[in-house]
Amino acid sequence: MKKYIKPILSIIIASVLAVVFIAPLLWMVSISFKDDVEAILPNLNIIPDHPTVANYVNVLTGGDLNVPIWRWVFNSLFVGVVTTVLVVAIDALAAYGLARLDVPFKNVILAMIVGTMMIPSIVWFLPLYAEFSKLQLIDTYWALILPYTSGAFGVFLLYQFFTSFPKEIEEAAYLDGANKFQIFYRILLPSAKPALWTLAILTFMGVFNDFVWPLYATNSDEMRTLTAGIAIMTQGSYVNSPNKMMALSTIATIPVLLVFLIGQKSFVKAVTQSGIK
Amino acid sequence: MEGNFNPHPASQAPIETPMNRSFQTRTVKSKWKSQFTSSLFVLPYLICFVAFLAYPLVYGIVMSFQDYELLSSKHAFVGLKNYIDIFKKGDYLHTSFFQGLLGTVKFVVYSVPFLIIVGLALALLVNSLPAKVRSVFRTIFFTPYAISASVMAVIFIRVFDTNAGLLNIVLSKFHLPSQIGWLTDLPWAWIALVGATLWWTIGFNMLIFINALNEVSEEMYEAAKIDGANAWQRFLYITLPSIRKIMIFIIITSTIASFNIYAQPFLMTRGGPGSETTVLLMNVFDVAFGQHKMGAASAMALLMALMIIVISIIQFRLTREREE
Incomplete structure (x- = not known):
């Protein structure tokens, strides 16, 4: 008992x-x-x-709240998906190159990338805004997407995967006359699928949920993302129609909650692995 | 390599691949060619890294020495003026920086202990559950982490509402004081901010603690049990020392996260009551986008980053020295 x-x-x-x-x-x-x-x-x-x-x-239907909600949904999904594809692609290439290939100054590049992970992002937030402002790209999809591509987390995550991948398989492929790109595309990418999905899920959730950068990087109603739009609305008189705000919030939560619940296992694994060993 | 299956038993010479030494010591020309094609892998990321991280980083330092007005194209070099203004009593920047810093430090002090203790408590609780239901509860406690800051704010503005808020209604059901101005009065505003933060982010710390707890050896607990140690003693003398490393990691990451506090007070209390919950990042953004003083804001941001880095190093040193 x-x-x-x-x-x-x-x-x-x-x-x-x-x-x-x-x-x-x-x-x-x-x-x-x-x-x-x-x-x-x-x-x-x-x-x-x-x-x-x-x-x-x-x-x-754009009633009482009078905001282009469908456009916001599109913006959030579009920016989320495009950024995720971009990040996974360039991070996978870079991580493989740094983990396995004869890239000059490999260790310097690695140290630089890991070093920036410790610097709070506020340091480059303002100059990044100034940069996009100068390029007249504020309030465009370029501004909403490109800044996320510089993150070091994905390179770091995939680097760890590629360094632990058995070398023998690659060596056998080189013997068969395959070149680096073929080996990367046909052997490494398929076997890295779980790691790539983890990165994709984390990136999508991070980008979809971020409100600070989209809040400052856009200024027209049409270019807002869901989270930036909602953040602005919490400051206005919209608080007086809580039922509509809650409906909007529910809509904004569904995509990311779905991704979270579907990818939960790999997400949990990634989070626990990001801790020190 | 020995003992591994070799798909090409005929070839006994060392295999040349871009990964090993024999390949790299081939002719200079083919070495260069190989280095070139290898660099192509890293190039796309490096371009993004330089354009959207390294360059802004350097540019931010330059900006902090300039009178950089957001709306003007002239950026006069002013030397250390922005930094001097921050430390000059009575200057607008001084008030903005130190008032914000006070708010941020208060939040760090109020939130970090709970982020660690509650995170560890939840992890211990989840681990004490029967294996069958463990993952269900782990998912439930972690789910708020998937919610965006904006939605979190919309929900909690209503939860903490004085008249129609969930919390005050529940309190009134228990006949407790229920007219509390959670977002408008002190000390309630801080309690509300810490509470919302715990709900939103504690799942992350919990997960990492669960992972650490699972690696503590079962044998040590068994041995302690035989020696007659009770549960509290086992926690104190086996669990805690075994998860020391992860504990340091959590203390540092939680402190950094709390130092970067922005969304919760910006969206929920708007810095109030008065300027009590106005935090440093809110003022950095205000100086940059409200006052259009990008240069001064950059100086504030750099000082803030410097403090975060110094605090992390001190925490790391302190916790490591104790070990030696």
Whole structure:
């Protein structure tokens, strides 16, 4: 009997905490289905008295909030997907080159890349803005995408994978007359799939969720991403229509939550590996 | 290599690949050619790295010595003026920098202990669960990490609302004080910011702690049990020393993360009440984009980065010395 007490106690405590962790998200979804009257009432109804999808219809048809929501959804997905593809491609190439090929000044390049990982990003945030401003690229997709391509995390992550990949397989391929590019494309990339997916998931979530850079790098309503748009709206009178804000927030959360839940396993693995060993 | 299956038993000569020495000592011409094609792999990233990281980094340092107005094209060199202004009492930059720094430091002091203790407690809790339900709870505690700062703010502005907020309603159900101005009064504003931060980010620390706890050897616990050590003693003398390295890692990363605090006060309290929760990054952005003084803001940002780096080094040294 005694040996059951501890696990049961743990489950009870964990369950109470689980409610605390889920409650805010559940509340967001709940309010997004409430009508204008019920949404501002101080009650705890998780299931609304008069459930309605009117808020979603309203938000998606550019009603009360008067924002180009479809454009924001497109911007966020477009920037998220394009950046992810770019980052995975250039990081994989660079990581392989640094891990296995005779790149001149390899160690200097590696040290430089790893060194910048310790510098807080605020240091290059302002000059980056000045740079894009000078190039007249503020408020364009270029500004929303390109800055993310310089991150060192992906190179570092894939570098660790490629250095642990058995050399014999590559050597055999060289003997068969394959060149570097063929070996990279036909042997290394397919076997690096799990690592590449991990990087893709982390990059997509990071870019999709970032609001600070898109907030300053855009200034027209049409170029906002979902997160930048919502961040601006929290400062305005939109707070007075919580049900619509919650509907918009739910819409902005669905894509990234899906990616998170699908990629959870590799995500968890990557996070634990990013710690020191 | 010995003992491995060799697909080409006929060839006994060392295999030449761009990865080994025999290849690199071939003729100068083919070496150069190989180095050239190898460099092509690194080139796209290097271009991005230089254009969007290294160059801005250097440019930021240059800017901090300039009177760089965002809207004008003239950027006069002013030497150390921006830095001197930051340390000159009564100057606008001085107030902006040190008032913001005070807010940031307060947040670091209030949040870091909880980020570590709650993270470790959650990890211990998850590990004490039966294996079957462990991953379910791990996922639940980690899920808020996937939410964007903006959405987090929208949710918590409402959770902490004085009249219709989730928290005050729950408090009133328990007949506790329930007219608390979570985002508008002190000390509640800080509690709200730390609370929201914990909800949002604690899953990350928990995951890393879980990983560390799983590597502590089971045998040591068994041996301690036989010696009659109770659970608290086992935690104190086996668990804690075994996860020291990860603990240092978490302390440093949590401090850096808290030092970079921006989204929560910017979106939730807007720095209030008064300027109590106005943090340094908010003021850096205000000087840059509100006052259009990019040069001065760059100086502030560089000082902030310098402090973060110094604090990390000190923390690392302190925690390492204890070991020796």
